[in-house]
Amino acid sequence: MKVLKILKKPAVLGWLLWFITTLLLAGPAVMLMYRITYDTANALTRIVSGVFGAAIFSGVLVTLGNEIWFRIRRKQLAQAKKENRRAKKKSGKKK
Secondary structure: OHHHHHHOOHHHHHHHHHHHHHHHHHHHHHHHHHHHOOOOOOHHHHHHHHHHHHHHHHHHHHHHHHHHHHHHHHHHHHHHHHHHHHHHHHHHHHO
């Protein structure tokens, strides 16, 4: 249960999503590096460059996803707040 409590934190969830997307994108990124580099390039250079590129690209993707999620959540909370104010206002007029 402690793990579930930790996963509810947005920062932890963001880093976890970044790590998972980096792992998912690492394979295609390494294959891309093998295609676009010269044959004389060292294998380790290709692998490290691919993983580095995957990490950067996944960071951009996760940041965009987090921003979209944050804005949607903020609108939902603002709408709920507005509805609560309307409900309080209506209940206050009836008295």
